[in-house]
Each structure stands twice: as structure tokens, then as C-alpha cells.
Amino acid sequence: MTHQSGRHFLQVPGPSNVPETVLLAMARATVDHRGPEFKILTRTLLERFEEAFGFNDPVVMYPSSGTGAWTAALSNCLSPGDRVLAFETGHFARLWTGIAGALGLDPVLEPGDWRSPASPGRAEEILKEDSGHAIKAVCVIHNETSTATMSDIEALRGALDAAAHPALLLVDCISSLGSVPYDHKGWRVDVSVGCSQKGLMLPPGMGFNVVSQKARDAARAASLPKAYWDWEPVIAANEKGVFPYTPPTNLLYGLEVALELLLAEGLDAVYRRHRRHGEATREAVQAWGLETVCRHADHHSDALTAILMPDGVDADKVRATALKSFNVSLGTGLGQLSKKAFRIGHLGDFNDLMLSGTLSGVEMALELSGVAFQKGGVAAAARYLIDTAEVEESGIK
Ligand SMILES: *Cc1c(COP(=O)(O)O)cnc(C)c1O
Numbered sequence: 001m002t003h004q005s006g007r008h009f010l011q012v013p014g015p016s017n018v019p020e021t022v023l024l025a026m027a028r029a030t031v032d033h034r035g036p037e038f039k040i041l042t043r044t045l046l047e048r049f050e051e052a053f054g055f056n057d058p059v060v061m062y063p064s065s066g067t068g069a070w071t072a073a074l075s076n077c078l079s080p081g082d083r084v085l086a087f088e089t090g091h092f093a094r095l096w097t098g099i100a101g102a103l104g105l106d107p108v109l110e111p112g113d114w115r116s117p118a119s120p121g122r123a124e125e126i127l128k129e130d131s132g133h134a135i136k137a138v139c140v141i142h143n144e145t146s147t148a149t150m151s152d153i154e155a156l157r158g159a160l161d162a163a164a165h166p167a168l169l170l171v172d173c174i175s176s177l178g179s180v181p182y183d184h185k186g187w188r189v190d191v192s193v194g195c196s197q198k199g200l201m202l203p204p205g206m207g208f209n210v211v212s213q214k215a216r217d218a219a220r221a222a223s224l225p226k227a228y229w230d231w232e233p234v235i236a237a238n239e240k241g242v243f244p245y246t247p248p249t250n251l252l253y254g255l256e257v258a259l260e261l262l263l264a265e266g267l268d269a270v271y272r273r274h275r276r277h278g279e280a281t282r283e284a285v286q287a288w289g290l291e292t293v294c295r296h297a298d299h300h301s302d303a304l305t306a307i308l309m310p311d312g313v314d315a316d317k318v319r320a321t322a323l324k325s326f327n328v329s330l331g332t333g334l335g336q337l338s339k340k341a342f343r344i345g346h347l348g349d350f351n352d353l354m355l356s357g358t359l360s361g362v363e364m365a366l367e368l369s370g371v372a373f374q375k376g377g378v379a380a381a382a383r384y385l386i387d388t389a390e391v392e393e394s395g396i397k
Contacts, residue, residue: 012343013175017349019258048263053184062207063247072193081106086100091337114337120158148303154187174193174195177199191215199303205251287376288377292308328361
């Protein structure tokens with residue numbers, strides 16, 4: 001392997017950059033997960049999760065990917081053949097629907113254009129038509145990471161309420177939690193599905209469900225095999241500070257520090273930071289004369305930006321150039337956006353100069369790849385960052 005000097009820019013929208021203090025915490029020796037030390041860690045983690053996000057419901061953690069946490073949500077509270085309503089916001093919505101089908105559920109995917117959020121209006125219509133309540137769950141991706149489009153979960157909850165429909169609300173907050181405001185409790189989400197490697201600033205390997213009492217009650221009567229994913233043994237063991245099987249010990253060391261970092265910065269400040277970086281990136285895209293995949297100004301994601309390439313340009317070639325020439329990893333176009341778009345992750349442990357460096361790498365790669373675009377995106381983003389920078393009280397701006 002050849003050595004590339006300087007820091008690699010990992011700007012895919014997950015896994016995100018892991019802070020050094022988190023990496024160092026994970027380098028500690030692994031301990032007995034049934035010993036006294038570990039019990040204290042479990043309690044601390046659950047308290048810190050609550051302090052940071054105010055779920056007001058138990059968090060069930062698994063050694064798993066996000067896909068595992070999707071599987072957990074469905075297999076706990078549903079029965080074979082249950083109808084599940086989902087919205088085709090993009091690649092991740094399709095994947096979750098695919099898991100539902102593979103588990104023997106009956107997923108109904110409301111078609112979408114991969115550039116738009118889930119429609120609360122359509123949700124309300126569909127749920128009102130379902131007077132027999134065949135639909136048992138509504139599955140939504142909060143931040144559709146393939147298109148950088150956010151759906152309005154509060155409005156979707158409103159659609160369920162307006163239809164007086166008893167279906168469970170299952171929400172994937174994998175790439176939104178810790179990056180943009182997410183309110184499990186306020187929106188009365190029944191199962192929030194998350195994992196470690198996005199806004200939580202950890203490596204991959206830990207998935208989790210946040211489960212409402214309504215979801216736990218449904219789970220008692222539901223008959224899909226729960227096996228490894230059963231919530232109740234985890235909740236019961238966690239009350240004693242342990243897990244029913246081996247948890248990802250060293251990732252949990254990292255989680256303890258990652259939550260501490262989020263709390264120290266303050267969640268409102270974390271959200272403002274992501275908003276600012278999202279806005280700055282969109283300023284750059286506009287100056288480049290390029291188009292974002294998301295076509296709704298009110299639904300842009302602040303965790304990442306997905307950019308469409310002009311016709312005839314292979315987005316993966318631009319990414320390959322960015323990696324080879326400037327050592328920056330950008331996210332590939334997923335599913336039907338393959339080769340048509342690339343994605344810039346600006347979530348997690350990130351700051352203004354990391355964004356400037358990333359955008360500079362993108363702008364240089366666009367030029368090197370011969371893409372027809374206008375220069376000046378980096379300057380436009382810098383303008384925005386300067387105009388919105390926090391300055392010392394006594395300093396001269
Ligand atoms: C990353 C991601 C996933 C998948 O997570 P894996 O850990 O790769 O299984 C699911 N949903 C969303 C919205 C994501 O961003």
C-alpha cells in the first residue's frame with residue numbers, strides 16, 4: 001500500500017468522521033460485560049441518551065448495522081401478512097420495504113420521484129380509505145440519505161391522527177439523529193430506528209430501536225419470530241445494567257464519549273452547525289450552476305447534499321477523481337441515482353474548514369473531470385460562512 005500524506009477527508013454521509021476522543025475511548029481494554037464496571041456504563045449510556053434526546057421511552061441497543069435495526073423494528077411488532085405503508089422517498093425507503101417483504105409482511109410502497117419527501121396529504125388519504133385498518137404500520141425515512149431529502153414526521157403523525165388510524169408509526173432516524181432536530185416523544189413515534197455511524201459520530205456496528213409502550217403492547221400480540229431482536233429481554237436485562245447477549249463493548253465506550261460531546265456542545269448548537277453547513281453547501285451548488293437532487297426548498301437535508309450531474313457525466317468518475325487527486329471520499333449515487341448523482345456528507349464531527357476543504361476538493365474534481373459548471377462555489381460557501389460566523393465580542397469583524 002502506498003502512503004498518502006495528510007488527512008483523508010471522509011465525506012460520505014455515513015460512516016462519518018469519528019472524533020479522536022471517541023477513538024481513544026474505544027481503544028480501552030474490553031471488560032467483562034457482566035461485571036460491575038460494565039453495569040455502570042450501561043446505566044450511564046441510557047441516562048445520557050435520555051438527557052440528549054428526551055425519548056421518554058426505552059432504547060434497545062444491538063450489535064448490528066442500521067439494516068439490523070430496521071429488521072428489529074418490523075419483527076418485534078408485526079405479524080406475517082400484515083400490511084405496511086411506506087413511501088418511495090429513495091433507495092433507503094426501497095431497502096426497508098424490501099426487508100418487510102422478505103420477513104413475510106405485505107408492504108405497500110406509495111410511489112415517489114426520488115426527489116421529494118413522503119406526502120402527508122397522500123398518507124392521510126390512504127389511511128382514511130383503509131377503514132378496516134388493514135395497515136398495521138407506517139414506515140418513513142426521516143432523512144432519506146440517497147436523495148438528501150427530509151420528510152416531515154410531525155405532519156405524518158398529523159395524518160395518522162386526522163385519519164384516526166391506529167397503525168404504528170415507525171421512523172428511520174438513522175441519518176438524522178444528532179444532526180437535525182428529531183422528536184421521538186413529541187411526534188409520538190412508536191419505533192425510532194437508529195444506528196451508530198452517522199450523526200452519533202461512531203464507527204459502524206451499533207443499531208438501536210426506541211420503543212413506545214404502544215409498540216411494546218403490539219409486540220406482545222405480534223407473531224413474526226423475534227429471536228435475536230426481541231426487545232423485552234434487552235429491556236429487562238438493561239434494568240439490571242446488563243445485556244442478554246454480548247453487546248459491542250468498545251463501541252459503547254465510544255458512545256459514552258460521543259453523547260458527552262453532543263451534550264457539551266448542546267443539541268441546539270449541533271443543529272445550528274449542521275444547518276449552517278447545509279446552507280453553505282447549497283450556496284456552493286447554486287454557484288456551480290448545478291442542481292440538488294431534492295427539489296423542495298423546505299425539505300433539504302442539513303446532514304448531506306446530493307448533487308445531480310449534467311447529462312452525460314458519470315458522477316462516479318467525478319468521485320474517483322476527487323479521491324485519487326485530492327484524497328476526499330464522496331458518497332456514490334444509490335439505486336436509480338447511480339452514476340447520476342454524488343453526495344457530500346457534512347454530518348457528525350465537522351467544522352467550517354473541513355467543509356471548505358471538502359467543497360474545494362469537489363470544485364477541483366469537477367474541473368479536472370471536464371464537467372460543464374461555473375467556478376465560484378467554494379467562494380460562495382465561504383461568503384456564507386463568513387456572514388454567519390460567530391465572532392469574538394470584542395473582535396473586529
Ligand atoms: C445508512 C442508512 C441506513 C443503513 O444502515 P446500514 O448500517 O448500512 O445498514 C438506513 N437508513 C438510512 C436513512 C441510512 O442513512
